[in-house]
Amino acid sequence: MELSEILNELGEDRSLYFNAVAPPLLQTSNFAFPTVAALRSAFADEMGGYIYSRGLNPTVDILRKKLAALDGAEDALLFANGAAAIFAGVLPFVKKGDHILSVRSPYSWAQKTFDQILPRFGIETTYIDGTDIRQFEEALRPHTTFIYLESPNSWNFALQPLAEVAALARARGIVTLIDNSYCTPLHQRPHELGIDLCMQTATKYIGGHSDTLGGVLTGTHERIRRIFELDYLAIGSGLSPFNAWLLLRGLRTLPVRLERISRSAATVLAWLKAHPKVDRVLYPLDPDFPQYDLARKQMSGAGGLFTCTLKGGTPERITRFCEALRHFLMAVSWGGHESLILPKCAGIDPAAFDPSNMEHQYIRMYVGLEEPEYLIRDLEGALALV
Numbered sequence: 001m002e003l004s005e006i007l008n009e010l011g012e013d014r015s016l017y018f019n020a021v022a023p024p025l026l027q028t029s030n031f032a033f034p035t036v037a038a039l040r041s042a043f044a045d046e047m048g049g050y051i052y053s054r055g056l057n058p059t060v061d062i063l064r065k066k067l068a069a070l071d072g073a074e075d076a077l078l079f080a081n082g083a084a085a086i087f088a089g090v091l092p093f094v095k096k097g098d099h100i101l102s103v104r105s106p107y108s109w110a111q112k113t114f115d116q117i118l119p120r121f122g123i124e125t126t127y128i129d130g131t132d133i134r135q136f137e138e139a140l141r142p143h144t145t146f147i148y149l150e151s152p153n154s155w156n157f158a159l160q161p162l163a164e165v166a167a168l169a170r171a172r173g174i175v176t177l178i179d180n181s182y183c184t185p186l187h188q189r190p191h192e193l194g195i196d197l198c199m200q201t202a203t204k205y206i207g208g209h210s211d212t213l214g215g216v217l218t219g220t221h222e223r224i225r226r227i228f229e230l231d232y233l234a235i236g237s238g239l240s241p242f243n244a245w246l247l248l249r250g251l252r253t254l255p256v257r258l259e260r261i262s263r264s265a266a267t268v269l270a271w272l273k274a275h276p277k278v279d280r281v282l283y284p285l286d287p288d289f290p291q292y293d294l295a296r297k298q299m300s301g302a303g304g305l306f307t308c309t310l311k312g313g314t315p316e317r318i319t320r321f322c323e324a325l326r327h328f329l330m331a332v333s334w335g336g337h338e339s340l341i342l343p344k345c346a347g348i349d350p351a352a353f354d355p356s357n358m359e360h361q362y363i364r365m366y367v368g369l370e371e372p373e374y375l376i377r378d379l380e381g382a383l384a385l386v
């Protein structure tokens, strides 16, 4: 289906809603039935209709149809945030005694799930950097049932060879899940490479305005139903109708925002790379990126998020730089209208800062919708002070 049809038409039965152009916000918790027989048949298949908004809701369903189609998947489920989508994407497919193979340094709450929650239930996770298929082959165990991917990673942008990992996993009946938040389906299409479940935080690019959280999981009808019928309803972390409505609004402009953000990021990145006080930039589609060739093969764009380091990147210099910026806001998250900066050292105890560990010097930047020249002037002023 064409992108314009997905964004403008799919799922929008306007004739049911007075031909309103904007989608209806059905802010309701429950749905009424005329007969016991109708209620009974609804109970028999909770995914087949509307009973209670912890399950399905018509406003959320409009977004659900669009995001499934955008991923080229049969079905989707929407969550209150990306972390909830990760949890519900992993939980149904692991049981006591199973082994999960994950890429190193996945999104922090995925890592906490693997390190602190799942071990309580006898599920062990091991990590590999995942840049080479041989690492996957070597790390698999007889009881590995799940492979967790994040390509690119949202700090160091490490990539995994997705088609090869998918083939390896499928041959062994192992379920694969990728966190595709960095790329969105506009820049990377993991289902087409054979990955089973795609997760995205909708808080970032899909919302795009830093005013709501959301998460999405896409896959086959069968897998999505399996998640829905037990874990999704039991965990109860589905998206609210109002937040779905906001995300539908954001989704309309996703392609234009990503196009603009990618172009601005390239301008800002080129300027930073040429600056004498900047040591390195990390961006998957930068020709100097170590996995540039793989990035070109798997991704059609890279958006506005990248990492840089300063020459002599001490915590003091990094702090001076970040605090001198006026237009880049210092905050977590990304994918919204506003440009952001996030120094890794803010999450490291000053006594534990290791100057020889490049990652400790990372400064993550996100270029939003501002004019690139406006952002460059800000960077110029801040770099003059370090």
Ligand SMILES: *Cc1c(COP(=O)(O)O)cnc(C)c1O
Binding pocket: 080, 081, 082, 083, 084, 107, 154, 179, 181, 182, 201, 202, 203, 204, 213, 214, 215, 333
């Ligand atoms: C933000 C983020 C998440 C989690 O999404 P939330 O909506 O904040 O829960 C997961 N993965 C990546 C890569 C993220 O950046």
